[in-house]
Amino acid sequence: MKYQEFLLEKYDSFNLKDIFECGQCFRWNEEPDESYTGVFGSNVLNVQKTDKGILFKGVCENDIINTVIDYFDLDRDYSEIKRTLAKIDDNMKESVKFGDGIRILNQDLWETIISFIISANNNIPRIKGIIERLCKNYGKRIEFNDKVYYTFPRPEDLKDVTVEAYRQLGLGFRDIRIYETTIMVLNKVVDIYKLKDIKDTNEIRNELLKLAGVGDKVADCILLFSTLKRFDVFPIDVWVRRVMNDLYIHKDDEKSVSKKDILKLAEDKFGKLSGIAQQYLFYWRRELG
Protein backbone atom coordinates (compact mmCIF):
# COMPACT_ATOMS: atom_id res chain seq x y z
CA MET A 1 0.00 0.00 0.00
CA LYS A 2 2.16 2.87 -1.15
CA TYR A 3 2.24 5.82 -3.46
CA GLN A 4 3.17 4.91 -7.03
CA GLU A 5 3.17 6.46 -10.47
CA PHE A 6 2.95 5.09 -13.97
CA LEU A 7 3.22 6.95 -17.26
CA LEU A 8 1.54 5.24 -20.19
CA GLU A 9 3.26 6.68 -23.24
CA LYS A 10 1.81 4.62 -26.05
CA TYR A 11 -1.86 3.97 -26.15
CA ASP A 12 -4.92 3.95 -28.31
CA SER A 13 -8.59 4.39 -27.43
CA PHE A 14 -8.05 6.15 -24.16
CA ASN A 15 -10.04 9.26 -23.37
CA LEU A 16 -10.80 10.07 -19.75
CA LYS A 17 -14.25 11.51 -20.29
CA ASP A 18 -15.27 8.70 -22.63
CA ILE A 19 -14.14 6.02 -20.19
CA PHE A 20 -15.50 7.49 -16.99
CA GLU A 21 -18.70 9.05 -18.27
CA CYS A 22 -19.96 6.46 -20.72
CA GLY A 23 -22.08 5.02 -17.94
CA GLN A 24 -20.17 1.97 -16.82
CA CYS A 25 -18.86 3.26 -13.47
CA PHE A 26 -19.97 5.45 -10.59
CA ARG A 27 -16.88 6.18 -8.50
CA TRP A 28 -14.72 8.30 -10.79
CA ASN A 29 -14.96 12.06 -10.43
CA GLU A 30 -13.46 14.87 -12.41
CA GLU A 31 -11.02 17.22 -10.68
CA PRO A 32 -10.66 20.95 -11.36
CA ASP A 33 -7.61 20.21 -13.54
CA GLU A 34 -9.68 17.86 -15.72
CA SER A 35 -8.01 14.75 -14.36
CA TYR A 36 -10.16 12.04 -12.76
CA THR A 37 -9.82 10.41 -9.37
CA GLY A 38 -11.44 7.15 -8.40
CA VAL A 39 -11.39 4.23 -6.01
CA PHE A 40 -11.33 0.60 -7.07
CA GLY A 41 -10.28 -2.38 -5.00
CA SER A 42 -7.94 -1.00 -2.34
CA ASN A 43 -6.56 1.58 -4.74
CA VAL A 44 -7.08 5.30 -5.11
CA LEU A 45 -5.84 6.58 -8.42
CA ASN A 46 -5.69 9.89 -10.19
CA VAL A 47 -5.54 9.74 -13.97
CA GLN A 48 -4.38 12.65 -16.03
CA LYS A 49 -3.73 13.27 -19.68
CA THR A 50 -0.33 14.93 -20.20
CA ASP A 51 1.65 15.72 -23.32
CA LYS A 52 3.87 12.75 -22.54
CA GLY A 53 1.05 10.28 -22.12
CA ILE A 54 -1.51 9.14 -19.60
CA LEU A 55 -0.23 9.62 -16.07
CA PHE A 56 -1.55 7.37 -13.30
CA LYS A 57 -0.68 8.21 -9.72
CA GLY A 58 -1.97 7.22 -6.33
CA VAL A 59 -1.93 4.63 -3.61
CA CYS A 60 -1.93 1.15 -5.00
CA GLU A 61 -2.09 -2.17 -3.23
CA ASN A 62 0.02 -4.04 -5.78
CA ASP A 63 2.24 -3.01 -8.65
CA ILE A 64 0.58 -0.04 -10.33
CA ILE A 65 1.50 -1.07 -13.86
CA ASN A 66 -0.20 -4.45 -13.68
CA THR A 67 -3.10 -2.94 -11.79
CA VAL A 68 -3.67 -0.35 -14.51
CA ILE A 69 -3.22 -2.81 -17.37
CA ASP A 70 -5.83 -5.06 -15.83
CA TYR A 71 -8.38 -2.46 -14.72
CA PHE A 72 -8.26 -0.41 -17.91
CA ASP A 73 -8.32 -3.46 -20.14
CA LEU A 74 -5.13 -2.34 -21.87
CA ASP A 75 -4.38 -5.71 -23.45
CA ARG A 76 -7.46 -5.53 -25.63
CA ASP A 77 -7.26 -4.07 -29.12
CA TYR A 78 -10.09 -1.55 -29.23
CA SER A 79 -9.01 -0.22 -32.62
CA GLU A 80 -9.77 -3.60 -34.09
CA ILE A 81 -13.17 -3.67 -32.40
CA LYS A 82 -13.95 -0.16 -33.64
CA ARG A 83 -12.95 -1.01 -37.19
CA THR A 84 -15.27 -4.00 -37.19
CA LEU A 85 -18.18 -2.01 -35.77
CA ALA A 86 -17.66 0.97 -38.06
CA LYS A 87 -17.97 -1.30 -41.07
CA ILE A 88 -21.50 -2.33 -40.10
CA ASP A 89 -23.20 0.89 -41.16
CA ASP A 90 -23.00 4.69 -40.98
CA ASN A 91 -24.73 4.79 -37.60
CA MET A 92 -22.06 2.64 -36.07
CA LYS A 93 -19.38 4.64 -37.83
CA GLU A 94 -20.73 7.79 -36.19
CA SER A 95 -21.17 6.31 -32.73
CA VAL A 96 -17.71 4.77 -32.72
CA LYS A 97 -16.23 8.06 -33.83
CA PHE A 98 -18.04 9.84 -31.02
CA GLY A 99 -16.97 7.38 -28.31
CA ASP A 100 -13.51 6.87 -29.77
CA GLY A 101 -11.77 6.77 -26.39
CA ILE A 102 -14.07 4.31 -24.62
CA ARG A 103 -12.67 1.30 -22.80
CA ILE A 104 -14.70 -1.18 -20.79
CA LEU A 105 -13.21 -1.34 -17.31
CA ASN A 106 -12.56 -4.57 -15.44
CA GLN A 107 -14.60 -3.72 -12.40
CA ASP A 108 -14.94 -5.87 -9.32
CA LEU A 109 -17.85 -8.27 -9.68
CA TRP A 110 -19.36 -7.71 -6.24
CA GLU A 111 -19.14 -3.93 -6.55
CA THR A 112 -20.72 -4.06 -9.98
CA ILE A 113 -23.60 -6.21 -8.74
CA ILE A 114 -24.44 -3.86 -5.86
CA SER A 115 -23.91 -0.70 -7.90
CA PHE A 116 -26.28 -1.75 -10.65
CA ILE A 117 -28.93 -2.98 -8.22
CA ILE A 118 -28.81 0.55 -6.82
CA SER A 119 -29.11 1.98 -10.33
CA ALA A 120 -32.64 0.64 -10.80
CA ASN A 121 -35.22 3.38 -11.45
CA ASN A 122 -32.70 5.91 -10.22
CA ASN A 123 -30.69 8.81 -11.59
CA ILE A 124 -26.93 9.05 -11.80
CA PRO A 125 -26.28 11.82 -9.23
CA ARG A 126 -28.33 9.94 -6.68
CA ILE A 127 -26.77 6.58 -7.53
CA LYS A 128 -23.32 8.05 -6.98
CA GLY A 129 -24.43 9.62 -3.71
CA ILE A 130 -25.83 6.38 -2.36
CA ILE A 131 -22.70 4.45 -3.29
CA GLU A 132 -20.45 7.02 -1.65
CA ARG A 133 -22.46 6.89 1.57
CA LEU A 134 -22.31 3.10 1.49
CA CYS A 135 -18.53 3.23 1.13
CA LYS A 136 -18.08 5.91 3.76
CA ASN A 137 -20.07 3.92 6.30
CA TYR A 138 -18.82 0.42 5.63
CA GLY A 139 -15.67 0.65 3.51
CA LYS A 140 -12.05 1.04 4.54
CA ARG A 141 -10.49 4.44 4.81
CA ILE A 142 -7.61 5.39 2.50
CA GLU A 143 -5.76 8.68 2.45
CA PHE A 144 -4.37 10.18 -0.70
CA ASN A 145 -3.32 13.76 -1.40
CA ASP A 146 -4.56 14.91 1.99
CA LYS A 147 -8.02 13.66 1.16
CA VAL A 148 -9.93 10.72 2.56
CA TYR A 149 -11.37 8.00 0.37
CA TYR A 150 -13.25 4.82 1.15
CA THR A 151 -13.14 1.41 -0.48
CA PHE A 152 -16.28 -0.33 -1.60
CA PRO A 153 -17.47 -2.56 1.28
CA ARG A 154 -16.97 -6.31 0.86
CA PRO A 155 -19.88 -8.70 1.47
CA GLU A 156 -18.46 -9.46 4.95
CA ASP A 157 -18.45 -5.75 5.76
CA LEU A 158 -22.21 -5.69 5.18
CA LYS A 159 -22.92 -8.90 7.08
CA ASP A 160 -24.63 -7.21 10.03
CA VAL A 161 -26.12 -4.18 8.32
CA THR A 162 -29.88 -3.97 8.73
CA VAL A 163 -32.50 -3.04 6.18
CA GLU A 164 -33.28 0.00 8.31
CA ALA A 165 -29.67 1.14 8.19
CA TYR A 166 -29.76 0.98 4.40
CA ARG A 167 -32.95 2.98 4.41
CA GLN A 168 -31.17 5.60 6.50
CA LEU A 169 -28.53 5.88 3.79
CA GLY A 170 -31.23 6.80 1.30
CA LEU A 171 -31.39 3.56 -0.65
CA GLY A 172 -35.16 3.67 -0.75
CA PHE A 173 -36.88 0.49 -1.86
CA ARG A 174 -33.52 -0.98 -2.84
CA ASP A 175 -32.68 -1.54 0.83
CA ILE A 176 -34.16 -5.02 1.02
CA ARG A 177 -32.59 -5.98 -2.29
CA ILE A 178 -29.10 -5.10 -1.12
CA TYR A 179 -29.75 -6.85 2.16
CA GLU A 180 -31.00 -10.05 0.55
CA THR A 181 -28.38 -10.13 -2.16
CA THR A 182 -25.62 -9.75 0.43
CA ILE A 183 -27.02 -12.69 2.41
CA MET A 184 -27.27 -14.79 -0.74
CA VAL A 185 -23.68 -14.05 -1.67
CA LEU A 186 -22.36 -14.69 1.84
CA ASN A 187 -24.25 -17.98 2.04
CA LYS A 188 -23.19 -18.87 -1.48
CA VAL A 189 -26.76 -19.37 -2.58
CA VAL A 190 -25.17 -17.81 -5.63
CA ASP A 191 -21.42 -18.42 -5.67
CA ILE A 192 -20.45 -15.27 -7.55
CA TYR A 193 -16.74 -16.03 -7.57
CA LYS A 194 -17.29 -19.20 -9.59
CA LEU A 195 -19.28 -17.44 -12.29
CA LYS A 196 -16.16 -16.45 -14.20
CA ASP A 197 -15.42 -20.09 -14.93
CA ILE A 198 -18.78 -20.71 -16.57
CA LYS A 199 -18.48 -20.55 -20.32
CA ASP A 200 -22.05 -20.03 -21.39
CA THR A 201 -23.12 -16.42 -20.84
CA ASN A 202 -26.77 -17.38 -20.46
CA GLU A 203 -25.91 -19.81 -17.71
CA ILE A 204 -24.20 -17.01 -15.76
CA ARG A 205 -27.13 -14.70 -16.39
CA ASN A 206 -29.52 -17.23 -14.89
CA GLU A 207 -27.37 -17.37 -11.77
CA LEU A 208 -27.30 -13.57 -11.48
CA LEU A 209 -31.07 -13.39 -11.95
CA LYS A 210 -31.47 -15.31 -8.70
CA LEU A 211 -30.15 -12.28 -6.79
CA ALA A 212 -32.65 -9.82 -5.36
CA GLY A 213 -32.94 -6.70 -7.47
CA VAL A 214 -31.25 -8.25 -10.49
CA GLY A 215 -33.46 -8.37 -13.55
CA ASP A 216 -32.58 -8.58 -17.26
CA LYS A 217 -31.02 -5.16 -17.60
CA VAL A 218 -29.00 -5.22 -14.40
CA ALA A 219 -27.79 -8.75 -15.12
CA ASP A 220 -26.54 -7.70 -18.55
CA CYS A 221 -24.77 -4.65 -17.11
CA ILE A 222 -23.02 -6.89 -14.59
CA LEU A 223 -22.00 -9.29 -17.35
CA LEU A 224 -20.63 -6.47 -19.48
CA PHE A 225 -19.04 -4.07 -16.99
CA SER A 226 -17.50 -6.42 -14.42
CA THR A 227 -14.57 -8.80 -14.66
CA LEU A 228 -17.00 -11.27 -16.22
CA LYS A 229 -16.41 -9.26 -19.42
CA ARG A 230 -19.07 -10.72 -21.66
CA PHE A 231 -19.50 -8.70 -24.83
CA ASP A 232 -22.26 -10.93 -26.16
CA VAL A 233 -24.95 -9.19 -24.08
CA PHE A 234 -27.07 -6.17 -24.91
CA PRO A 235 -28.43 -4.28 -21.89
CA ILE A 236 -31.65 -2.55 -22.87
CA ASP A 237 -32.63 0.59 -21.01
CA VAL A 238 -34.66 3.62 -22.08
CA TRP A 239 -31.73 5.16 -23.97
CA VAL A 240 -30.84 2.04 -25.88
CA ARG A 241 -34.45 1.44 -26.78
CA ARG A 242 -34.64 5.02 -28.02
CA VAL A 243 -31.51 4.92 -30.11
CA MET A 244 -32.30 1.51 -31.60
CA ASN A 245 -35.82 2.61 -32.52
CA ASP A 246 -34.65 5.88 -34.02
CA LEU A 247 -31.88 4.29 -36.06
CA TYR A 248 -33.33 0.97 -37.15
CA ILE A 249 -36.93 0.29 -36.17
CA HIS A 250 -38.72 3.63 -36.68
CA LYS A 251 -41.88 3.07 -34.68
CA ASP A 252 -43.91 6.13 -33.66
CA ASP A 253 -44.03 4.99 -30.07
CA GLU A 254 -40.66 3.69 -28.93
CA LYS A 255 -42.23 2.08 -25.88
CA SER A 256 -44.11 -0.29 -28.11
CA VAL A 257 -40.87 -1.82 -29.38
CA SER A 258 -40.35 -5.18 -27.72
CA LYS A 259 -37.13 -6.22 -26.06
CA LYS A 260 -37.19 -9.33 -28.14
CA ASP A 261 -37.10 -7.38 -31.39
CA ILE A 262 -34.24 -5.22 -30.16
CA LEU A 263 -32.25 -8.26 -29.05
CA LYS A 264 -32.79 -9.97 -32.38
CA LEU A 265 -31.63 -6.89 -34.22
CA ALA A 266 -28.56 -6.53 -32.00
CA GLU A 267 -27.67 -10.17 -32.44
CA ASP A 268 -27.96 -9.94 -36.22
CA LYS A 269 -26.05 -6.69 -36.55
CA PHE A 270 -23.43 -6.82 -33.82
CA GLY A 271 -23.18 -10.50 -32.88
CA LYS A 272 -20.42 -11.18 -30.37
CA LEU A 273 -19.69 -7.46 -30.12
CA SER A 274 -23.24 -6.50 -29.08
CA GLY A 275 -22.26 -5.30 -25.64
CA ILE A 276 -19.60 -2.91 -26.75
CA ALA A 277 -21.73 -1.73 -29.66
CA GLN A 278 -24.42 -0.95 -27.11
CA GLN A 279 -21.96 1.13 -25.16
CA TYR A 280 -20.97 3.29 -28.13
CA LEU A 281 -24.63 3.78 -29.08
CA PHE A 282 -25.72 4.51 -25.51
CA TYR A 283 -22.97 7.05 -24.91
CA TRP A 284 -23.49 8.74 -28.26
CA ARG A 285 -27.23 9.11 -27.81
CA ARG A 286 -27.07 10.07 -24.16
CA GLU A 287 -24.48 12.80 -24.61
CA LEU A 288 -26.33 14.32 -27.55
CA GLY A 289 -29.70 14.17 -25.75
Place this chain on the structure above:
DNA sequence: GCGCAGGGGGTCG
Protein backbone atom coordinates in the same frame (compact mmCIF):
# COMPACT_ATOMS: atom_id res chain seq x y z
C1' DG B 1 -34.07 32.43 -2.96
C1' DC B 2 -37.36 28.82 -1.79
C1' DG B 3 -41.03 25.60 -2.41
C1' DC B 4 -42.85 22.10 -5.15
C1' DA B 5 -43.85 18.86 -8.82
C1' DG B 6 -41.87 15.56 -11.89
C1' DG B 7 -38.94 11.93 -13.04
C1' DG B 8 -35.14 8.70 -13.08
C1' DG B 9 -29.77 3.44 -16.29
C1' DG B 10 -35.80 -1.32 -13.48
C1' DT B 11 -37.60 -5.00 -10.58
C1' DC B 12 -41.19 -7.51 -8.56
C1' DG B 13 -45.69 -9.32 -7.52
Place this chain on the structure above:
DNA sequence: CGACCCCCTGCG
Protein backbone atom coordinates in the same frame (compact mmCIF):
# COMPACT_ATOMS: atom_id res chain seq x y z
C1' DC C 1 -49.03 -3.41 -15.72
C1' DG C 2 -48.71 -0.55 -11.54
C1' DA C 3 -46.35 0.48 -7.35
C1' DC C 4 -42.08 1.37 -5.39
C1' DC C 5 -38.13 5.25 -2.21
C1' DC C 6 -36.34 9.66 -2.43
C1' DC C 7 -32.66 12.72 -4.10
C1' DC C 8 -31.98 16.00 -7.82
C1' DT C 9 -33.31 19.16 -11.01
C1' DG C 10 -35.82 22.79 -12.96
C1' DC C 11 -39.38 25.95 -13.04
C1' DG C 12 -42.69 29.19 -10.86
